[in-house]
Amino acid sequence: MKMMEGYRGFLGLLVSALLLGFLSVIFTLIWVLHYREGLGWDGGAPEFNWHPVLIVTGFVFIQGLAIIVYRLPWTWKCSKLLMKSIHAGLNAVALILAIIGVVAVFDFHDAKNIPNMYSLHSWIGLVAVILYAAQLLLGFIIFLLPFAPLALRAILMPIHVYSGLLIFGTVIATVLMGVTEKLIFALKNPAYKDLPPEGIFVNTLGILVLVFGTIVFWIVTRPQWQRPKEPNAKFLQPNGSTPEGNDYSVTGDFGNVDKSDVDSEATRKRNLKLDEAGQRSTM
């Protein structure tokens, strides 16, 4: 096991992603607290305002972190089961925040007699929430519970990875539509087209969310930054090859199925030693 390629580049991008995600949440809070009516659960505008706050915090920032959590090299000594649990846990938190965020809008619409589910934003957004819940449930059953056979996991992993990234990208597109809608509806005198400070500020929020997504996508699609496969996967076949013959073609471009679902304490200790040796040899 060698040192991660481009470790400094990884760290720089990770810090940028964290900063941009954090800034996106702060910008959303400043938007609703400073420019808009604040936060509350009263059927009025303050209740609506939970929608952008919870979506950007949960569905964008936390989902983004859940996507790149396997890439953190200092977690490669942790068991795969632990990392899967963190991945699933972050996604579960993101889902709960997203659902509360959606409920806030329905509540607000109902109180104000505004129709629900007419906009493209609402159509795509609701489908994204439903697919995200399905993805979490299927991921839990197939990859976290110990029942699914390895062959099934290997077939489904590229689909899991792809649909996860598709949902994340779709959520970002939906946020950009939501920002557009809200600015058109909320800014009157001066209108959005006269670009008042709130318009510039929230356009900037949109850019921050997009750049956050861009960095998360870059990090997660670099093959050299993937969590290494468990070494004991190599011992499943006498010649060191894996049952499918070619990991690359089976697990897809950025999927990564370990043939061992839970690595033993002994394996983990061996990884640690190999890793230390690797670090020494590259110093």
Add this chain to the structure above:
Amino acid sequence: MKMMEGYRGFLGLLVSALLLGFLSVIFTLIWVLHYREGLGWDGGAPEFNWHPVLIVTGFVFIQGLAIIVYRLPWTWKCSKLLMKSIHAGLNAVALILAIIGVVAVFDFHDAKNIPNMYSLHSWIGLVAVILYAAQLLLGFIIFLLPFAPLALRAILMPIHVYSGLLIFGTVIATVLMGVTEKLIFALKNPAYKDLPPEGIFVNTLGILVLVFGTIVFWIVTRPQWQRPKEPNAKFLQPNGSTPEGNDYSVTGDFGNVDKSDVDSEATRKRNLKLDEAGQRSTM
């Protein structure tokens, strides 16, 4: 060289993508011709209407085709230079249509005294056009002209691939914002929130564009559907390995640099024979 894995699945998805892309263009035409003011170049609404038509045709459909053109297995016998030229040519056509589409909006705004460049849609859309032009120019200089050294190509290919897909995804997000804007502005009495037939129809157009993008992304990120590397790449090193040692880590997850820029007629004939043999052996 073996038969393409999952050839039928590939064909099904390719046909679906073509159908969805074509339907998106048709839907856009029906939108502006049936529901809106038609097409014209008069500074009025018919001039604006060129914007969605040209963007969906060029920046979505043709760009999508340009992205997957290397994946068509019946082109694998064609020279890489020819395929690169087709890839660059399709992208050039898409860029020209996108630029005319943007000019149409500026013209319309100027004639109607509507400010330019205030919306998030315009900010992200203009950046996408500029990045797309830069991507095309850099791609032409580095990958199509014969001057750039192979090492530089290998370093830049994953960035070229990533930024191409990023721009494509961003364009789709920008289309969804544009649809949202236009429906809010254009639908009055009944308004967008009352979901008149035009609202349902154009929301559906948004979904078509998103699903088209989804299929293009799936096709292009399947490693087993990549154009095989040129066999003579293997002859650059005596032991058959490539200079970088590991193609996968250098060319990224779905980048694919051939060490030979232009394959010779002899190589192409050999490919052909190997391919025929491969097909016989899998029948």
